[in-house]
Amino acid sequence: DAGITQSPRHKVTETGTPVTLRCHQTENHRYMYWYRQDPGHGLRLIHYSYGVKDTDKGEVSDGYSVSRSKTEDFLLTLESATSSQTSVYFCAISLTSGGATYNEQFFGPGTRLTVL
Amino acid sequence: AQSVTQPDIHITVSEGASLELRCNYSYGATPYLFWYVQSPGQGLQLLLKYFSGDTLVQGIKGFEAEFKRSQSSFNLRKPSVHWSDAAEYFCAVGEWAQGAQKLVFGQGTRLTINP
Numbered sequence: 745d746a747g748i749t750q751s752p753r754h755k756v757t758e759t760g761t762p763v764t765l766r767c768h769q770t771e772n773h774r775y776m777y778w779y780r781q782d783p784g785h786g787l788r789l790i791h792y793s794y795g796v797k798d799t800d801k802g803e804v805s806d807g808y809s810v811s812r813s814k815t816e817d818f819l820l821t822l823e824s825a826t827s828s829q830t831s832v833y834f835c836a837i838s839l840t841s842g843g844a845t846y847n848e849q850f851f852g853p854g855t856r857l858t859v860l
Numbered sequence: 861a862q863s864v865t866q867p868d869i870h871i872t873v874s875e876g877a878s879l880e881l882r883c884n885y886s887y888g889a890t891p892y893l894f895w896y897v898q899s900p901g902q903g904l905q906l907l908l909k910y911f912s913g914d915t916l917v918q919g920i921k922g923f924e925a926e927f928k929r930s931q932s933s934f935n936l937r938k939p940s941v942h943w944s945d946a947a948e949y950f951c952a953v954g955e956w957a958q959g960a961q962k963l964v965f966g967q968g969t970r971l972t973i974n975p
Contacts, residue, residue, distance in 0.1 A: 775960040786864075786950055786965035787904075794958040802962060834903065838961055847892055847911060847954065847961060851904040 747771045748852035750835050756858045763822040765855050767835030769815075775838040776818040777849065778802075778810065780831040787834065793818055825859045832856050862887040862953050866966035874974045875943055881936040881969050883951030892954035892961065893934045895925055898968075899947045907949075910934065921945070946973045 747770035757763050767776060775794055779787040779802075789802030791810040799810050807829060811819045822829055835852040863886045873879055885891055892911050896904040908919025915927040925936045934951060948968045954961040 777960070777962070779963075784869075784967055786866075786967045787952075787963070788965070789962050792957075792960050792962060794960045798958070800958060803964075836963075848894065848906050848909055849961070849963060850906070851896075853903045 748835060748837060748850065750833075750852040750855050752855060753853065754856045756860065757825055758860050759826055760824050763825050763857065763859075765820045765833055765835075765857070767818040767820070767852060769818075769837050771837075772815055773837040773839060774815070776812065777836040777838075778808075778818065778820045779834045779836065779851075780804065780829075781834060781854075782831050790820065790833075822857075825857075827859050830857060830859045862891075862955055862964050864951050864953050864964055864966035866949075866951055866969050868969045869967065870970045870972065872972040872974060873941055876940050879936075879938045879941045879945070879971070881949050881951075881971070883934045883936065883966060884932050885934065885951070885953045886932065887953050887955075891934075893925075893927060894952045894954065894963070895919065895923070895934075895936050896950045896952065897921075897947050898950065904950065907936070941971075941973055943973045943975065946971055 749768045751766045777792040778790040781787045788804045793799045793812045809821045833855045836849040865884045894909045895907040910917050910927045948970045950968050951966040952963045
């Protein structure tokens, strides 16, 4: 499972409140990603990180911010949650070993977020 | 921008029958292609991948996929499905950026198995 954990696994919150989701990995992989999964859309990339403090936007980044202050943690923040952000959020990593990046991504178990 | 289309939202097959799930992509360069499977309530598991070389690739659980550049397709096949194959299947294409590989997914195909 590439040592990926996500917390919380489930969260219900109200519109307008801030929410932070955490992705934690134990194997020092450089590249990390946040996706959201919605019916009919598959998974869509929100943000990704290519190193500590190095992040960039994905396809659906509006309303989200990220931070990566250390290799093992990649945080996704909804500054002011809206009902359209109700979704399942997946963190992923690209495996790296010996400086080489392997091309497949491995996914965490997901966080189900409901915004009322 | 690259895109992936999975034309079939839902497919039902009988146990023991053959399976083909369709995937079409739009990408300017040589694509990096993937198939993932997601069982209900679970995360995604990589079935197989194509980067270069032999256009017929083998994956886990008896799945294979064939890359056809002329048709921009990467269809997933299995000769005989089992009830445990019931799941949602996602095709994806990868795009490199800053050394990272951003995945663009299709909408998914939900597979139901009849006993």
